[in-house]
Amino acid sequence: MEIIRDPNLLQQKMLALRQTGKKMGLVPTMGFLHEGHLSLIRTARSQCDILVVSIFVNPTQFAPNEDLEAYPRDFKADEQHCKKEGTDILFYPSADSMYAQNSSIWVEETTLSKNLCGASRSGHFRGVCTVVAKLFNLVQPAIAVFGEKDAQQLRIIERMVRDLFFPIQIIRAPLVREPDGLAMSSRNKYLSKEERKAALCLRKALLLATHLFEKGEQSPSILKAAITHEIKKTPLAKIDYIEIVDDQNLTPVEEIKSSVLIALAVKIGKTRLIDNQHLSFNPLK
C-alpha cells in the first residue's frame, strides 16, 4: 500500500494508471475507521482493480460551532485497517493542499440539502459536495462507495454525479450497527458510558416505527409522534429532527405512498448522532 499526501502526485499517478485500463475505486472517509468504513472498503475492493481510500477531515463541512478540532483521528490505526483490507493507495492530504489559500470555487446543492441535516448544519453539504468533487477529479474513479448511514449525503452525491455528469458509478453500502443496534459512527467515541447506553434510543425508536408501519400504520405524523414519545423516555436525549421523507427527493411526505426514509438526528449530551430506516412501500398491501 502506498501512502500519498500530495494531491497533484495522486492525480498524476491515477492518470498514468488509467492509461493502463485499470478500473479505479474510491472510498472517501474522514478516518478513525470502524466496521462501517471497512464494509465500504470491502465493497469497493471487490469491484475495482486499484482501490483508493482517502482520509481527510474536511474542514469546510464543519460549521464554526462544530467539532472539527475534536473530531477523532488515529492515522496509525487507519493505516493498518486500510492495508489489511487490500487498499492500494491511501490518500491522506493536508487541508492546505486541498484548499489553496485563495480558493473560491464551491459546489452547492440547492434542494436536497435544505432539510434534515442541512437545516441544522449550515454549509455542511456545500463542504461535502466541494471536497467530493475535488476527490473525484483527483482519483477519477469508475466507482465510489458511500454509506447509507449518511443517507442525505448519499442522495446529494448521487445528484451531483447526475447533474455534473461525473462518469462515476455511486455504490450504496448498508449502514453497519454495533451488536446492540447503535449505528456505527466515529462520533460514538465521544459518548460516556451512560450516554452510550442512552444512544440506543435512536435505534429503538426507529424499530418501533418500523413495527407500526408493518402493522399498517401509514400516517407520518403518527409514526413521528411514536418516535418522539419513545426518544423522550431517555432524559439524556435531545431531538434535533425526526422526519419521514420521500427517499428520492428527501421532502417530507404527508402520506406514505412511496418508499420513504425515516431520518433522525438526536443529541446525546453534547454528541449529535444520526440514524435512519428505510420503509419500502408496497402498493398492493
Add this chain to the structure above:
Amino acid sequence: MEIIRDPNLLQQKMLALRQTGKKMGLVPTMGFLHEGHLSLIRTARSQCDILVVSIFVNPTQFAPNEDLEAYPRDFKADEQHCKKEGTDILFYPSADSMYAQNSSIWVEETTLSKNLCGASRSGHFRGVCTVVAKLFNLVQPAIAVFGEKDAQQLRIIERMVRDLFFPIQIIRAPLVREPDGLAMSSRNKYLSKEERKAALCLRKALLLATHLFEKGEQSPSILKAAITHEIKKTPLAKIDYIEIVDDQNLTPVEEIKSSVLIALAVKIGKTRLIDNQHLSFNPLK
C-alpha cells in the same frame, strides 16, 4: 465529423476513445461562430488528437432580463465552419439534456466573479462554471481553449480547474478583432450600421489608455478618466463599467505595480459589448 446531441452518448464515446490513449481537446462555444471562435478551434486542433467543439446557448448564464431568446443562432453555418476546421465531434445538446428538470447542483465562484461583468450580470458566472464543469466531465479533455475576449470568464475557469483539480490544461487564445478594431462577438450582429460605427469607441478608448500608460502614466484613475472622456464623445455609448484590475485576482488596483487588465463594458444602444486590454508592468521602467 460526427454530430452528437445526447450528453450520455458523447460521454460513452469519449470514455472509449480515452482508453485508446488519444489526447482530447475541447472548445466550448455558444455557436454563431466567427473568426474569434475559429481561432480557438484552430489552436485546439493543433494540440490534440480528438477535437470536440460544443455549441450550447447555456440558459443558466443569462439573467431573466438578458438576451437568451434573441441570442443569434445559425447551426448550419456553424456546422460548416466546424467541419472545415477539422472538428471530430460537434456536440450540440438540448437544454433539457444538459439540465434535468429537478437539477440542483451549481458550481459557484465567490471572489473573482464579484466585480466587472459579475457585478452587472447576476448569476452569470455561476451558470458559466456549472455548464463548463458539465462539459469537462462529459468530454474529459486534456486541453480546453478559452478566449481572452472574455477575460474574467477565463480567469474564473482557470480558478475552477485549479480549485476542483480538473486534470485539464486551459489554453488562452488571444482576442480577435475586425479589421477596424472592434472585438469580434456574436452580439455584434445586434448592431445597426450607426451603432456598428459607434462601437469603435471601446477599442479607441483602450488604445488611448495604452498609449498614455506607455508614455509613463501609471495612475488608474487618470487612465480611467481618459477612457471615460473618450467614450463619452460617442452619444450612442453608455458605460456599464471601466475597471483597471490586477490580472490575477481581478481586483481594482490603486497604482499599476503589476500586470493589469483594463476591462470595460459599454452599451451601444441596447447591445452590451465588452473589450479589454492587457498592460504589462515593467518594474525596471
